[in-house]
Amino acid sequence: MNLESFGIRLGERFQCECGKTHEIYIKKVLLSENAVNYILDVIEELNLSGSAIVVDDEITRKIAGIHLIEILRQNNIPVTEYTILKPTIEEVNRVARSMSNIDISIAVGGGSVIDTCKLASYKRNIPFISVPTTLSHDGIVSATASIINEAGQKETYPCRSPLATIFDLKILRSQPKRMIAAGCGDMLAKATSLKDWELARDEKNEYYCPTAARLSLMTYDEVTKFINEGGIDIAAFSMSIFKSGLAMAMIGSSRPNSGSEHLISHYIDISSRNPAMHGEQVGLATILMSMYHSEYNKNWWLDEKYQWYYIKSMLKKINAPVTVERLGVELDVLIDALVEGYKLRPNRYTILHKRPINKEEAVSLLKNTGIL
Ligand SMILES: [Zn+2]
Ligand SMILES: [Zn+2]
Structure with a gap:
């Protein structure tokens, strides 16, 4: 998977040119047709044994949860099943409580299930295996979990x-x-998030890891290839998602992949009555922030493939929303997100912290990119 060229080996530590020693906690990635059938091999390879908990939700238990539990039980591994309703901190605590006498935890699902199980396993210090269904x-392999806190708001733990x-390619192809x-x-957010990180390095002396940045950027290029080839090579896309998560996990921060475009999306999540999917909001915000960067960041990319119109064409090609109307988020919320969103994280310096945008400019930006 050409991680070696970055000096990265799964399950090992390495001395990085950024001056830090990074630990790659993840030891094993299995990618294949019907990969779920090989769960026992993975457990054995990791030297794990004992009883397992399988965490899923109403939908993913039918997609793979029940099948996985069957395989484990047929091989005399005692299994507890926990089907979650919502990724709240209360649910995390309930899952954690049901993990007494559990040696292995396995999450089968999308972000909500994986994050709930990830945090519960961390609290109980139980080895955790994820089986993404979407x-x-x-964030699939990231070292953070996005969970709804006691106040009812999404928080990153x-x-x-x-x-x-x-x-499991068979499962992932059917999503x-x-x-x-x-x-x-x-x-595609890396076009702007990586430039925001560079700005923070150059203007705020923020920690910067060239290895994580290069890894992250590579996955951007891979995804444009994936889209240009028709969006059908799910194996390649899975690996890109994995490596992208690794770039965050290795430095213990979402910094490489989350800049101004993510702050806009977070603001929408909090303020909209009708938020879209995370990646849909982020993608559309990346179009906006790439045009904004090109105007106010003298070190903006020169390459065609990172320009706003190219990003927009990529999103269009894969049928992601590129207009406010399609996104379905209220126009005033989107404008406020551009104007106010950066205040959500005063310490995550981005182009919007460097040069805040006013309402009139925000409307122009929306019009000039054809989003409005
Ligand atoms: Zn580094
Ligand atoms: Zn994201």
Whole structure:
């Protein structure tokens, strides 16, 4: 998977040119047709044994949860099943409580299930294996969990990446196309997030890891290839999502993949009565922020493939929303997100912190990109 060229080996530490020693906690990635059938091999390879908990939701238990439990039980592994309703901190605590006498935790699902199980496993210090059923964002192997806190708001909790991830191509090919399109939106965000990170390095002396940045950028290029080839090579897309998550996990921060475009999306999540999918919001915001960067960041990319119109063409090609109307978010919320969104994270310096945008400019930006 050409990670070696970055000096990265799964399950090992390495001395990086940024001056830090990075630990790659994830030890195993299995990607194949019917990969779920090989769960026992993965457990054995990780030297795990004992009883397991399988965490899923109403939908994913039918897609793969029941099948996985069957395989485990047929091989005399005692299994507890936990089907979650909502990714709340209360649910995380309930899952964690049902993990007493559990040696292995396995999450089968999209972001909500994986994040709930990831945080619960971290709290109980139980080895955690993820089986993603969708590829709608790049947080699958990240070391954070996005969970609804007591106040009813999404909060990012630091935890640990999975010990192993199983990409079952048969399952992943059957996910709705909308999920893949959203995943592409999240992946294309690097055009702006990496430039925001560079700005923070150059103007605020923020920590910067060239290895994580290069890895992250590589996945951007891979995803444009994926889209240009018709969006059908799910194996390649899975690996890109994985490597993208690794770029965050290795430095213990979402910094490489989350800049001004993500702050806009977070603001929409909080303020809209009708938020769209994370990757859809992020993708559309990336079009806006790439045009904004090109006007106010003298170190903006020169290459065609990182310009706003190219990003827009990519999103169009994969059928992700590129207009306010299609996104379905209220126009005033989107404008406020551009004007106010950066205040959500005063310490995550971006182009919007460097040069805040006013309402009139925000409307012009929306019009000039054809989003409005
Ligand atoms: Zn994201
Ligand atoms: Zn580094």
